[in-house]
Amino acid sequence: MSLLSELSERIPGRAHGPGASEYDSGRTVFAGVGEPEAVVRPHTAEEVAAAVGLAAAAGLPIAVRSGGHGLLPVDGGLVVDLAEFTAIEVDAAARVSVGGGARWGDVAAALAPHGLGISSGDTRDVGVGGLALGGGIGWLVRMQGLAIDALREVELVTAAGEVLTVNETSHPEFFWALRGGGGNFGVVTRFVFQAVPADGLVAAHVGFDRSDVPALLRAWRDVMRASPDELNSSLMLVPPFGPEMPGGPQLGAALQGSEARLRELLAPLLELPSVTEAKIGPSTYGELLEDAPPGRPPFRFVGGNGFVPELSDAALDAVAAAYDREVPTMVLLRALGGAFSRVAPDATAIAFRDAEALLIVNAVVAADAPPELITAVEAGSDAALAFTSGVYGNFSAEYGDGVTAAMYPPATLERLRRIKAQVDPGNVFRRNHNIAPTS
Numbered sequence: 539m540s541l542l543s544e545l546s547e548r549i550p551g552r553a554h555g556p557g558a559s560e561y562d563s564g565r566t567v568f569a570g571v572g573e574p575e576a577v578v579r580p581h582t583a584e585e586v587a588a589a590v591g592l593a594a595a596a597g598l599p600i601a602v603r604s605g606g607h608g609l610l611p612v613d614g615g616l617v618v619d620l621a622e623f624t625a626i627e628v629d630a631a632a633r634v635s636v637g638g639g640a641r642w643g644d645v646a647a648a649l650a651p652h653g654l655g656i657s658s659g660d661t662r663d664v665g666v667g668g669l670a671l672g673g674g675i676g677w678l679v680r681m682q683g684l685a686i687d688a689l690r691e692v693e694l695v696t697a698a699g700e701v702l703t704v705n706e707t708s709h710p711e712f713f714w715a716l717r718g719g720g721g722n723f724g725v726v727t728r729f730v731f732q733a734v735p736a737d738g739l740v741a742a743h744v745g746f747d748r749s750d751v752p753a754l755l756r757a758w759r760d761v762m763r764a765s766p767d768e769l770n771s772s773l774m775l776v777p778p779f780g781p782e783m784p785g786g787p788q789l790g791a792a793l794q795g796s797e798a799r800l801r802e803l804l805a806p807l808l809e810l811p812s813v814t815e816a817k818i819g820p821s822t823y824g825e826l827l828e829d830a831p832p833g834r835p836p837f838r839f840v841g842g843n844g845f846v847p848e849l850s851d852a853a854l855d856a857v858a859a860a861y862d863r864e865v866p867t868m869v870l871l872r873a874l875g876g877a878f879s880r881v882a883p884d885a886t887a888i889a890f891r892d893a894e895a896l897l898i899v900n901a902v903v904a905a906d907a908p909p910e911l912i913t914a915v916e917a918g919s920d921a922a923l924a925f926t927s928g929v930y931g932n933f934s935a936e937y938g939d940g941v942t943a944a945m946y947p948p949a950t951l952e953r954l955r956r957i958k959a960q961v962d963p964g965n966v967f968r969r970n971h972n973i974a975p976t977s
């Protein structure tokens with residue numbers, strides 16, 4: 539009997555195959571469209587457990603879909619689509635229960651009337667599941683740390699079909715692994731986060747020309763070093779795409795505080811001669827989140843990301859050089875430090891807590907660019923990435939053992955692999971940045 543027939547018998551009405559609209563939405567993620575054997579759209583944790591049990595017994599791999607903004611479309615096996623798990627509830631202590639298939643924009647909208655926020659990402663369409671299990675870097679990162687730092691509990695469906703409540707006291711090792719270990723340990727049907735006050739925000743958008751990028755980078759670093767945790771910012775260096783789209787550096791900043799205070803903190807940047815525009819005004823956490831582009835652009839990105847322990851002058855010069863290339867190159871620097879760095883490196887699976895910033899460098903080349911061009915372009919991106927440690931897996935479209943090894947220091951990876959061996963020894967949850975169980 540096929541997986542689809544077995545699922546249809548066991549949980550009627552929840553399994554979908556080719557031709558069904560639920561199959562098409564379940565197999566589509568940001569990076570493309572896969573060809574799974576079946577998509578199941580359960581309504582309860584028990585239905586998730588039944589579907590996982592069937593696929594695991596058949597030795598089939600399982601992919602989990604939350605917001606569908608992952609970077610790995612999958613072929614074969616089962617997709618567990620959490621589209622029905624979108625409930626969001628806030629209690630009087632600002633603890634927020636969020637379904638494993640909700641999106642961060644919906645979370646922000648539900649929290650807005652309470653004046654609350656949860657550190658998440660920059661984009662409203664991204665799913666709670668993928669972003670939170672991988673870490674979660676966004677607008678409140680210096681105030682509250684990563685999304686995982688606000689996580690207090692999850693409901694986990696394991697490969698063995700158990701439904702577990704996992705927190706600091708109940709299965710604490712699993713709780714540690716789930717905070718940064720991605721979708722390796724089972725299906726999270728419910729997250730519980732501690733929200734924080736996120737009202738009284740002011741935001742700035744400042745554009746610059748390309749006349750003195752090294753000076754801009756130094757000024758940004760110095761501003762962020764001198765600023766309190768309430769200031770969050772990222773600097774995006776956008777390349778020119780022809781005469782109509784000249785690109786240029788763009789600063790996005792948000793402060794929990796007054797407009798006057800934001801202007802004061804950003805003054806060294808606002809006074810630079812390269813400023814072309816500046817918009818500063820009140821905002822909300824929901825308004826800070828952007829819409830995602832409709833899908834991955836049809837280019838090839840050559841580069842990667844990493845955590846920058848120190849934004850030295852040499853590191854910043856390498857960043858400026860990576861941007862100032864003939865090949866169009868997107869660079870993003872996201873300021874870290876603050877609450878992010880006050881979490882001990884071994885408290886969660888995201889260990890690079892001493893980082894001053896996250897750096898992403900991506901040269902944009904044609905999808906069919908020849909290998910010699912790729913090699914030359916890689917060298918330019920690598921020169922900047924040489925100043926980083928580790929990799930933030932959620933931003934990596936590359937998969938494989940080498941990427942997983944770069945995401946975690948050796949001791950962290952070893953601990954993750956031991957936990958994986960306890961909870962998923964058959965490695966059914968392997969359609970991700972896979973942590974292979976220790977044998």
Ligand SMILES: Cc1cc2nc3c(=O)[nH]c(=O)nc-3n(C[C@H](O)[C@H](O)[C@H](O)COP(=O)(O)OP(=O)(O)OC[C@H]3O[C@@H](n4cnc5c(N)ncnc54)[C@H](O)[C@@H]3O)c2cc1C
Binds near residue numbers: 672724
């Ligand atoms: C446009 C865009 C903007 C982004 N912005 C940010 C950002 O600002 N900050 C940031 O940190 N990241 C960001 N990301 C990266 C994002 O965090 C990852 O791509 C993440 O995996 C997407 O989560 P998802 O739930 O939407 O994706 P999905 O494709 O649904 O899931 C991705 C993977 O996560 C796992 N997974 C998801 N949900 C569950 C669950 N409930 N239980 C178990 N496993 C699960 C599965 O392994 C799955 O393969 C962005 C990505 C995109 C495409």
